[in-house]
Amino acid sequence: MLYMVIETFIADADVVYARFNEKGRMLPDGLxxxxxxxxxxxxxxxxxxxxxDRALLDEWITRWNDIVSFEVVPVHQSADAQKLILGMEQVSTPPGT
Incomplete structure (x- = not known):
């Protein structure tokens, strides 16, 4: 499943990028x-x-939420959304999302 993650920096962008440069994205396996x-x-x-697995996204967020606030929106690519709307194809949602 795809997610649009909207991050609003609580701290100055320099603080966010300093952590990124020091620790990387800090993604759990599977995200x-x-x-x-x-x-x-x-x-x-x-x-x-x-x-x-949406839980992996939440795990990642906890690694950054002291300096960034998050909004998470599940999304489909536009071609898939069109097919869903027109009833042309079932798009399956994996378990845990």
Whole structure:
């Protein structure tokens, strides 16, 4: 399952990137980083993450939530969403999501 993770930096972006440079993403096994975009003012990061188990995403969040607040939205790629809306295909949701 894909998730749009909206991170709002509680601390200054320099603090967030210093931790990233020191410790990396700190992803648990089974959680994959896909891509990200940062707002021009460097206060918000939009990330796509992928995992069959939502609990892994929550585990990762606990490693960052002292300096970043999180909003998590389960998402589908637009082509898959169109098929779902038109009833053309069943998109299965893995257990634990």
């Amino acid at each position: 994959a980083y896909v891509n990200s975009w940062v707002s021009e003012d460097r206060t918000v990061c939009y990330q796509i993450m992928e995992t069959p």
